Amino acid sequence: MMLARARVGVVARHYLVDLQLYTAICAAVLALAGIASVASAPMMLGRSGAANAAARLPGPVAKLLGLAVGRSLDTGVGHLNATFLSVVLPIALIALGIVGAAKAIAGAAATGELEMLASQPVTRTQIVGERLIAIVLAQIQAALPATIIVAVGSHLGDIGVGGLTVLGGAARSIVLAALITAAVMMVSSVTSKPAVPAAIGAALTLVVFLVSASGASSISPARLALTSAPAAGGGWLGTAAVAFASIWITVIAGVAFERRDIC
């Protein structure tokens, strides 16, 4: 019997289209935040007031904002970290990831669309994996305009942060968002109530950032992925570890989804 081969990437392509609205909203919010970050730079850079304000910040908050030693608000790196790269960008991308992952399986199960998709010639692992890839692609799409705005603005406005550094910071935000998205996808794979993975994702994000700001920050994925970024002077090892963890969590999500009844 001659069988047609299944097409890889179809599920991802379809889901990327389904996420268009959320992607556009996220991209617009980030673009505005990027413009605000670049536009406010002249008021902060080299100003003693900014340096003093940063010095007065509580330690955990300074840590959360990527204002490590020597990276005060009056420096270009410190300013971009605090106003865009350390919190705003990752949180927006994580929010997009949570919505996308909660809808991907649990949301689709709640509406009945999942059974229609799962009866198509695709494997369940393919559904989980490709939908996660679609979300990550949506996160890249959402981050790209703002990253370009900040990189170009940094160059034109003499902020003193190179385009590649900004790009690296954005890439690390996407990696962190992918980790939380994978975790939400895992929960989404075993339930038909989208509110459950969404709530767990929000709680997980809060915990990750709180741990990042605490004394135990070295174990936080946010610390590993973000504050070790070039914008904060760190290397790529932590980011690679977070990316690796995301892949494993996705595999577990695929196995969990494979075992589940869809009814």
Place this chain on the structure above:
Amino acid sequence: MQSVVQTERLTKRFNSTTAIDELSLEIQGGERVSVVGQPGAGKSTLLRILVDLIHPSGGRARIAGFDTRRAAYQVRRVTAWVPDTVTLPSHLTVEEYLERSAQFRRTDPNRATRHHVLPRLDIAPDDRLGNLTSAERHAVAMVAAFQRLPEVVLLDEPLAQLGSHDWVLQELLEVAGPKTTVLATARDLGVAEHLKGPIVLIDRGSVVATGSLDALRKRARHRSELSFSQPPDQEWIAGLPGVMASVVKGTTARVLFSGDPERLVEAAASGGLDKASHHEATLNELLSDYRKLAERAR
């Protein structure tokens, strides 16, 4: 002929409820089978197991030789399933949805399928799925299933959802051709008239009878009212072919019988029969009869 759909002692339990109970079934290639039963009989669960949406608790099922658990992906390559309640992405147009559905395979879909059905329903390719009625959405889902030229089509209560558009089923069956195996569920015997194939009566997750509609009806009990010119003899009535119970009141005899009604009428004619009216067994009566027979056989 080779079995295309085969289940062996298939069982599905949901906690303490047994939805499918050691169900064994064999459907040959090209057959159009109606699986008929009351709500909760296990019809939808059976179809969902066949496309591996639900995993069986015991036994196994095969489609086109592929085990539905071990080779679920291959099963879905040759099978199209349309559920009883169709949920389609409301933001897509009809054309976008049908193209999406077709993109899961590398082979080109049979786009002619769309032209057989959609214009007659006044559905335009750029209509949003969210703006269609549930019957129209069901028709679109059925077109999506048939355009993929599957070997096996599984339809869950198609007539109940299509409503007055029941011709859609007939049209798509004609387009599909004689090689396509069709398994459709229903709560009544109407679907059997469309499929014109064997019927599987299912009750409490088990097959209670199989056969053509006529054969099932002949084997089941019927009620008949026989009017005579003179009061008939009770014993003579009880001895008529197939009569299982009878009550005589005046010139009228009410009988419960199984078998061919024409044979009964012919036999009764010798006793001065004036008029005979038959009441064909309803689905409930058929199921009740065959359930009792199955229980006795166990």
